[in-house]
Amino acid sequence: MQQNQKASITGIGSYLPSKILTNHDLEKMVDTSDDWIVQRTGIKERRIVENSMVTSDLAAQASLRAMEDAGVSPRDIDMIITSTITPDHFFPSTSCYIQQKIGAMRASAFDILAACAGFIYALSIAQSVVNSGAVKTILVVGAECLSKITDYTDRTTCVLFGDGAGAAIVQKSNTKHEIISTNLAADGSQADILIMPGGGARNPAALESIQQRLHYIQFKGKEVFKLAITNITNLILETVEKNGLKLSDIDLIIPHQSNLRIIEATMEKLGLPMEKAFVNIDKYGNTSSASVPIAIDEARREGRIRKGDMVMLVAFGGGLTWGSSLIRW
Numbered sequence: 001m002q003q004n005q006k007a008s009i010t011g012i013g014s015y016l017p018s019k020i021l022t023n024h025d026l027e028k029m030v031d032t033s034d035d036w037i038v039q040r041t042g043i044k045e046r047r048i049v050e051n052s053m054v055t056s057d058l059a060a061q062a063s064l065r066a067m068e069d070a071g072v073s074p075r076d077i078d079m080i081i082t083s084t085i086t087p088d089h090f091f092p093s094t095s096c097y098i099q100q101k102i103g104a105m106r107a108s109a110f111d112i113l114a115a116c117a118g119f120i121y122a123l124s125i126a127q128s129v130v131n132s133g134a135v136k137t138i139l140v141v142g143a144e145c146l147s148k149i150t151d152y153t154d155r156t157t158c159v160l161f162g163d164g165a166g167a168a169i170v171q172k173s174n175t176k177h178e179i180i181s182t183n184l185a186a187d188g189s190q191a192d193i194l195i196m197p198g199g200g201a202r203n204p205a206a207l208e209s210i211q212q213r214l215h216y217i218q219f220k221g222k223e224v225f226k227l228a229i230t231n232i233t234n235l236i237l238e239t240v241e242k243n244g245l246k247l248s249d250i251d252l253i254i255p256h257q258s259n260l261r262i263i264e265a266t267m268e269k270l271g272l273p274m275e276k277a278f279v280n281i282d283k284y285g286n287t288s289s290a291s292v293p294i295a296i297d298e299a300r301r302e303g304r305i306r307k308g309d310m311v312m313l314v315a316f317g318g319g320l321t322w323g324s325s326l327i328r329w
């Protein structure tokens with residue numbers, strides 16, 4: 001019995017701050033309109049943390065919900081892997097703060113960085129480590145306070161991003177949601193098209209880096225947009241083929257929520273109806289690492305996923321990085 005058990009998602013949880021920033025609020029801050037934002041992105045509002053809150057606060061709340069869902073206690077957790085581009089600090093890791101906040105004092109803890117694809121990267125690591133038998137229970141977190149690195153004077157970026165967190169427990173199981181296959185990819189030749197240039201070794205924090213507004217997200221929107229559609233579409237097709245499936249075997253695609261038009265164009269290229277994609281970007285905007293686990297949690301609470309369904313997680317982001325994960329619910 002034990003031998004047939006595979007790494008599975010045994011619990012899921014999410015947490016969103018209560019403060020809402022609407023498109024109408026943004027109209028008062030930059031030269032934009034609700035109409036433009038809805039038409040070009042599908043976003044109507046996003047959640048924003050209070051100043052005093054940080055990424056590990058959101059992550060801890062999402063983690064406690066995932067732990068409750070899986071029926072695990074803090075002492076059961078062997079490892080914490082967090083994906084974030086907005087860590088509480090460069091170091092120590094945000095996972096260490098989460099460990100302390102949820103009382104998982106037996107767990108090892110580290111962060112990974114693969115931007116918007118980061119939750120799927122972290123899930124892939126957890127899948128391998130759990131399947132290897134090295135540890136039993138891993139907490140995988142995607143959490144972001146993107147509002148802290150968003151330039152609210154730049155209309156081309158500030159309308160897109162929001163804050164939030166999602167978490168999953170990964171354990172061996174033959175009754176829960178098996179992680180059948182994860183597929184990861186990257187293209188460092190395009191590293192500079194989606195970037196926060198300030199604060200690292202190339203542009204350490206300095207008066208000039210602040211004056212040049214380097215500590216905020218910058219991107220070449222159109223280029224990212226096109227590469228996202230091509231790479232996500234190809235990855236979905238590759239994942240399906242690699243697992244001996246057909247596109248019609250996929251019951252629901254849960255994509256990273258970066259732009260409704262990216263999701264629509266991907267579904268059109270695949271020849272799939274929009275009902276097969278889960279969308280909640282209208283409420284939360286782009287929450288980077290957090291978007292996929294938040295979407296999984298909402299999809300199952302809304303009854304969009306039933307036992308036995310084949311669910312495809314897919315994400316694309318800075319790095320460039322992209323990844324997919326096939327889950328049998």
Ligand code: UT7
Nearest residue numbers: 032033036040116155156159219221222224225258259317
């Ligand atoms: O998760 C990965 C991270 N995501 C991304 O990097 C985003 C990917 N890219 C996108 O989602 C889209 O490219 C955007 C939503 C960022 C932009 O949409 P677009 O259809 O590519 O618009 P655009 O950049 O071509 O801009 C069209 C026009 C421009 O005006 P002109 O030059 O035609 O006069 C912009 O200045 O819209 C203008 N514009 C705005 N107008 C009102 C740009 N941002 C805004 C705004 N409100 N917020």
